[in-house]
Amino acid sequence: xxxxxxxxxxxxxYFVGREKELYLMQKxxxxxxxxxxxxxYGQSGIGKSTILQQFMIKPGTDHIYFVDGSKTIFQKEDVLxxxxxxxxHTDQLDSMELDSEKIAKEMIRQSQLDGCGxxxxxxxxxNWRSVEDWLAEWLGQLEDSVRIISAGRHPLTGSWLRSGWxxxxxxxxLPSLTPVEVDQYANNRGxxxxxxxxxxxQFSRGNPLAMTLAAETIxxxxxxxxxxxxxxxxxxxxxxxxxxxxxxxxxxxxFEAASVFWRFNEERIGSVLKEDIDPLAFRKLTSMPFVFLKxxxxxxxxxVRSWALEDIMLRKPQTYExxxxxxLTHIRLEEQQNLLLRQKLHLDKMSLHQNPLVRNxxxxxxxxxxxxxxxxxxxxxxxxxxxxxxxxxxxxxxxGERHMADLIYPVWQADPSSYITFWKADELIAFFGKVPLHxxxxxVLAQEPLxxxxxxxxxxxxxxxxxxFMGIEPELAEKTRSYILNTMLNHFSLSEWILDxxxxxxxxxxxxxxxxxxxxxxxxxxxWGTEYRAFILDLTQEDFLTKLDRxxxxxxxxxxxxxxxxxxxxxxxxxxxxxxxxxxxxxxLIEKFAQLFPHRVIxxxxxxxxxxxQIQKELMKLINQIGEGNERNATLSSILxxxxxxxxxxxxxVAERFNLSMATYYRHLNKAIELLYQSCQN
Numbered sequence: 001x002x003x004x005x006x007x008x009x010x011x012x013x014y015f016v017g018r019e020k021e022l023y024l025m026q027k028x029x030x031x032x033x034x035x036x037x038x039x040x041y042g043q044s045g046i047g048k049s050t051i052l053q054q055f056m057i058k059p060g061t062d063h064i065y066f067v068d069g070s071k072t073i074f075q076k077e078d079v080l081x082x083x084x085x086x087x088x089h090t091d092q093l094d095s096m097e098l099d100s101e102k103i104a105k106e107m108i109r110q111s112q113l114d115g116c117g118x119x120x121x122x123x124x125x126x127n128w129r130s131v132e133d134w135l136a137e138w139l140g141q142l143e144d145s146v147r148i149i150s151a152g153r154h155p156l157t158g159s160w161l162r163s164g165w166x167x168x169x170x171x172x173x174l175p176s177l178t179p180v181e182v183d184q185y186a187n188n189r190g191x192x193x194x195x196x197x198x199x200x201x202q203f204s205r206g207n208p209l210a211m212t213l214a215a216e217t218i219x220x221x222x223x224x225x226x227x228x229x230x231x232x233x234x235x236x237x238x239x240x241x242x243x244x245x246x247x248x249x250x251x252x253x254x255f256e257a258a259s260v261f262w263r264f265n266e267e268r269i270g271s272v273l274k275e276d277i278d279p280l281a282f283r284k285l286t287s288m289p290f291v292f293l294k295x296x297x298x299x300x301x302x303x304v305r306s307w308a309l310e311d312i313m314l315r316k317p318q319t320y321e322x323x324x325x326x327x328l329t330h331i332r333l334e335e336q337q338n339l340l341l342r343q344k345l346h347l348d349k350m351s352l353h354q355n356p357l358v359r360n361x362x363x364x365x366x367x368x369x370x371x372x373x374x375x376x377x378x379x380x381x382x383x384x385x386x387x388x389x390x391x392x393x394x395x396x397x398x399x400g401e402r403h404m405a406d407l408i409y410p411v412w413q414a415d416p417s418s419y420i421t422f423w424k425a426d427e428l429i430a431f432f433g434k435v436p437l438h439x440x441x442x443x444v445l446a447q448e449p450l451x452x453x454x455x456x457x458x459x460x461x462x463x464x465x466x467x468x469f470m471g472i473e474p475e476l477a478e479k480t481r482s483y484i485l486n487t488m489l490n491h492f493s494l495s496e497w498i499l500d501x502x503x504x505x506x507x508x509x510x511x512x513x514x515x516x517x518x519x520x521x522x523x524x525x526x527x528w529g530t531e532y533r534a535f536i537l538d539l540t541q542e543d544f545l546t547k548l549d550r551x552x553x554x555x556x557x558x559x560x561x562x563x564x565x566x567x568x569x570x571x572x573x574x575x576x577x578x579x580x581x582x583x584x585x586x587x588x589l590i591e592k593f594a595q596l597f598p599h600r601v602i603x604x605x606x607x608x609x610x611x612x613x614q615i616q617k618e619l620m621k622l623i624n625q626i627g628e629g630n631e632r633n634a635t636l637s638s639i640l641x642x643x644x645x646x647x648x649x650x651x652x653x654v655a656e657r658f659n660l661s662m663a664t665y666y667r668h669l670n671k672a673i674e675l676l677y678q679s680c681q682n
Contacts, residue, residue: 014185015050016188018047018054026055028147037165039155041154043290048123048152052066063117064121067082073130074130078131100141108143117146119148120146125150125151153246153288154287176303190219198506206303209242236307248281255288256308259304259305260272260352261327263294264297264299266279374419375416375420377412389474391503411433414444430470430472430473437461453523454466466499468502470502496540498537499534500536502535503531508533518536519536572596587612590612618680620645623641623645637672639658642657
C-alpha cells in the first residue's frame with residue numbers, strides 16, 4: 001500500500017467536517033439539480049480522495065463505478081480495465097475484453113436490470129489528460145441520467161471548456177478545514193491538550209494531509225508541547241514534494257521567490273530573482289490550486305506559504321535572507337514612487353518581518369465581501385456573545401470566564417464610536433474596540449477590576465486609546481485575522497498613544513517585535529487565573545508605519561552558514577552556555593546563538609549587547625519552564641542553574657549537591673542540555 005493510500009484510510013477513520021460538500025454531493029447523486037457533472041478541485045492534501053471515499057461509504061441506489069487516476073492512466077485501456085474489474089461478475093462481459101462500446105452497454109444493461117442509475121466517480125483527474133478526448137466521446141454514449149463526480153488539483157480547462165460540456169459541469173473548490181473542525185479532529189485523535197491543538201492548527205492551517213501527519217508526530221512525541229524542529233522540517237519536506245511534484249524547476253524557482261511576499265506579481269518576483277520572468281512559467285505558477293488572485297496581485301495559500309518559507313530557510317538560509325532584503329527594498333521603492341500606497345503596503349512590509357512569529361501570526365486568511373460598520377445599540381448582544389465565545393476559543397481561559405464582558409454595554413453608552421464591526425452576508429463575524437480614554441470613559445473603565453493597575457499608573461495623554469475588546473467568529477478566525485489587522489493598523493494612524501491589554505498569549509511577543517513597549521505595571525490577572533498583559537504604542541514622536549519600518553530594519557548581521565549536523569549544534573550550544581554569565585560582552589557567541597535560533601533574537605544595531613542580555617533572560621526563562629514539569633525535570637533544571645547560571649566549579653560540587661556520581665551527573669547534564677536546546681528551537 002502506498003503512503004497516500006494509508007493516509008486516506010486514516011483520514012476516513014477520523015473524518016471531520018465537509019457537511020456542506022457532502023450534502024451537495026448527495027443532492028447531485030439524487031439528480032436534484034441541473035448539473036450532470038460535479039467537479040471537485042483543490043490543492044494536494046486538501047482531502048479530495050477522502051471526501052470521495054466518505055461519500056461512497058453511504059448507501060445509495062445507483063451503481064457506482066470508481067476509477068482511480070493515481071493508478072496511472074496513459075491510454076483508454078487503463079480506464080476500461082478498472083471498469084471491467086467492477087463488471088467482472090457478469091456473464092455477459094469478459095473482464096479482459098476492453099471494448100469501450102461493450103463496457104458502456106453493459107453498464108447501461110445492469111442499471112436497467114436493477115432499476116437504478118449510473119454514477120461514475122473519477123479521482124486524480126489531473127492524470128487523465130492523455131485520454132480526455134476519448135473520455136468526452138465515451139461518456140456521451142451513456143444515458144443522460146448518468147451522474148459524474150470528478151476530483152483533481154485543478155479546475156477543468158482546455159477542451160472541457162471549449163465544448164458543450166462546459167454548460168454541464170459544476171466546479172466546487174474544496175476549502176481548508178476550519179479551526180473548529182481541526183479542534184474536533186484533535187479530540188478524535190485523543191489530542192485534548194490546548195497547546196497540542198494550537199500547534200496542530202498553526203502547522204496545518206486546516207490542510208487535512210498536513211493535519212494527519214502533524215497529529216501522528218505529536219502523538220509519537222507523547223503530546224509534548226511542540227513538534228521537534230527536525231520532525232517539523234521532515235513533515236514540511238514531504239508536504240512540499242507532494243504539492244510541487246508536477247512543477248518544472250523553472251516554476252519552482254518562481255514559487256520560492258513568490259513565497260517571500262504576502263502578495264506577489266511578476267515585477268516583485270523579478271526584483272527578488274534579479275532576472276526577467278518567463279511569462280509562461282509565471283502563468284503555470286498562478287494556475288496552481290494553492291495560488292489565487294486577490295484584487296491586483298496573487299497570493300499563496302497561507303499554509304503552503306508558511307511551509308515554503310520554513311523549507312527555504314532550512315535549506316538555503318542565506319538565499320532566503322537575501323531574497324527577504326531585496327523584497328523589502330522593492331516594497332519601499334513602490335512606496336516612494338506612490339506615497340498614496342503607503343497605507344496599503346504596510347501589511348506587505350510587515351509580512352517581510354525577520355521574525356517568524358510576526359509572519360506566522362499576522363498573515364493568514366483572505367475574506368471577500370466584508371462590510372465594516374460602526375456599532376449600533378442593537379448589535380451589542382451579538383458583540384458580547386462573540387467576545388466571550390472568541391476568548392473561550394482562543395485564550396485557553398477557564399470555561400465561564402467573563403473577562404471584561406460587563407463593560408461592553410457601558411463603554412458603548414459612553415462613546416458609540418468605540419467599536420468597529422465586520423459583517424458578511426449581514427451577519428456579524430468580527431469586531432474590535434478602540435476605546436477613547438476621555439474623562440467620561442475613564443469613569444466607566446474604573447468599574448473593571450482588571451483595569452485598576454492601568455488606571456492608577458497612567459498619566460493622561462492626548463488622543464489615547466485602549467484596545468482590550470476583540471471577537472472573531474471561531475470558524476472564520478484564520479480567514480479574518482489579516483483583514484482585521486489591516487483595519488486596526490489604519491486606525492493606529494489616527495492615534496498618539498495606545499494601550500493594548502490582552503490575554504491572547506500568542507500575541508505577547510508580536511507586539512514587542514512590532515514596536516510596542518511592555519507595560520508590566522498595568523498587567524493584571526482574573527480571579528480564574530487568566531493573565532492579562534499590557535503593551536504601549538507611543539506615536540507621539542513617530543507614526544506607526546515609520547516605527548514599523550525601523551523594526552523591520554533590525555536584524556542580526558548576515559554570517560555565511562554551512563550545514564552542520566545536530567551533534568555539532570549541541571556542541572555550539574554548550575559553548576554558549578559555558579559563557580552565559582558574560583554573554584553580553586561576547587559578540588561572537590551572541591552571533592552564534594542568532595544563527596542557531598534566529599527567531600529568538602531581536603537585534604539592536606546600535607547596542608548589540610542588548611541581544612546578549614535578551615538571550616540570558618530567554619535561557620533563564622526556559623530553564624525555569626523545564627523545572628515546572630515532573631520531579632526529574634525539576635532536578636535537571638536545578639543542575640543547569642548551578643552549572644551554567646551560577647557557574648559552580650568544579651563540577652564535582654554540583655554532583656555532590658544532588659548526591660550523584662560524576663558519570664550520573666554528566667548523563668543528567670547532557671539530558672538537561674538537550675531539553676533546553678529543544679526548547680530554544682520552538
